[in-house]
Amino acid sequence: MSDAPKPEDELAGTEQPFVSHLIELRDRLVRATIAVAIMFGILAIFPGPSALYDLLAAPLVAHLPKGSTMIATNVISPFLVPLKITLMAAFLLALPVVLYQVWAFVAPGLYSHEKRLVLPLVLSSTVLFFVGVAFCYFFVFGQVFKFIQSFAPKSIMAAPDIEAYLSFVLSMFIAFGAAFEVPVVVVVAARMGLISVAQLREYRGYFVVLAFVIAAVITPPDIVSMLALAVPMCMLYELGVLASAYFIRYSKAPEDDEALASGDASK
Template sequence: MSQPEESFVSHLVELRDRLLRCLIALAVVFVGLCIYPGPGEVYDVLALPLTQALPEGTKMVAIGVITPFMVPIKVTMLVAFVFALPVILFQLWAFVAPGLYAHEKRLALPLVVASYLLFLIGVSFCYFFVFGQVFTFINSFAPKSITPAPDIEAYLSFVMTMFLAFGVAFEVPVVLVVLVKMGVVTIDKLKEWRAYFVVIAFIIAAIVTPPDVVSQLALAIPMCILYELGILFARFVSAPPPKEAPADAWAPASEADERRIQDRS
C-alpha cells in the first residue's frame, strides 16, 4: 500500500473512532436522562412555560396512540444531544486541528466555543423569557367558551422551531467575525448595512415567530443588538488592509530607459 493510501486509511480510522466516541457520549447522556429524571419529567420541564399559562386544571393532550411514549423520548434525545455537544465539538476539533495553521487554530477554537455558548443563550432566552410572554399573550385571546388543550406533538414541533430560530439568530456575532476575517466584508460596510439589517431582522422575526408583537420584538431586538456586538468583536480580527504598490511601480519609463531596452534587443 502506498503512502497516500495509508494516510487516507488512517484518517478514515481516526474519523470512525471519533464518531464512535460521539455516539458513546450521546448514548451515556441519553441513558442517564432516562434513568433520572426520566423522559416524562424531561418533557414536563419543556412544557412548563405552556402549562403555567393554561387555565388552572387544564392539561395537554396526546392524540396519537404511541405519542405519549415517542414524544418524551424525542425530547430526551434532543436534550441529551445538547448536553453531549461539547464532547462532539471537541472530537470534531481534534480531528481537523492537525490540518490547520497556527493562526487558524487560534481563531477556530474560540469561534466554536462562542457558537455553542451563543446557541445555548438563545435557547435559554427563548425558554425562560419568550415562551412565558407568548403563551400568556395568546391564551389571553382565547374565548371563554373553549378550553385550550394543545397536543404534545404539535407543542414539540413549535418549541423546536422556536429554539432553532433563536439559537441560530444568536449566532450573528460569530457570522460577522468570520465574514470580516475572510475579507468578504469590511467593518465600514457592516456599518453602512446596519439599517438594512434592522429591516431584515424584523422580517425574519415576522416569518419564524408566532403572529404576535411580543415574540417578534423578542427576536428582532436581540438580533440588532448582536449585530452591533458582532461589529465590535470584528474589530479585533479584521483582515489587514492590502499593501499598496510603490508610487513608482507603474511610472512610465524614461527615454533613456527605452533606448537601453532597444540596445539590448
C-alpha cells in the same frame, strides 16, 4: 526585489492517506455518539423522560385555563415524545464534546493562525446557542403563551397535542439558537474577506430591517415574540462588528505581518 527565502509551510509533510482520514472521522463520530448516549442514559435515570417533558411543558401549562391539560392524539405519543425530548437534551448537554471532536478532526489541517480563530469561535458559538435556547424558554415562551391565551374565546377549552407542542418547541429553539449565532457569522464573514468592518458598520440599517423581517416570519404573530428575537439580533450584530476587528488582527497570518513590515521599511 528581496532574495530572502520564503518560510517553510508549517503543514508541509503532514498529509495523510484518504483512508486514514476516514478512519479518524469514524472514530470521532463514535466518540461523539458515545458522549450523547452517556448523557441520554444519565437523563433517562434522573430526572427521567417524564420529568423532562413536564419541565419543557411548564411554560405552556402555566398559562392554560384551569382544568385544561395537554393531550396525546397518537397511541404511542406518551412514550415517544418524552424519549425524543430526552434525546434532544442529551445532545445539547453533550454538544461541547461533539464540537470538540469536530475541532480535533479539522485542527491538523489548519495553520496556527487559523487555529487561533477557530477554537474561540467554536466555544462562543456553543455558548451563544445555549443562551438563545435559554432566552427562548425562560422569557419568550411565557410571553407568547400568555398572548395566545388572552385571545382564546372563553367557549374554547384549550388542550394542545404533545407532538404539536414538541414540534413548536424545537422550531423555536432552533430559531433562537441560530439567531444568537449572528456574531459568529459576522466575524467569519469579515475574516474571510467577504465583507469589511467598514461595510458592516455601513450596512447596519439594512440588517435591522432584515432582523425584523426574519423575526416576523419565524415567530408567532405577536409583537412581543417578534421584538424578543429582532432586538437581540440587532444587539448581537453590533457585538459581531466590534469582535470582527479584533479577530482579524488576532488571526492574521505571519506573512501578512511580514508583508506589512516590509512595505513600511521600503518607504
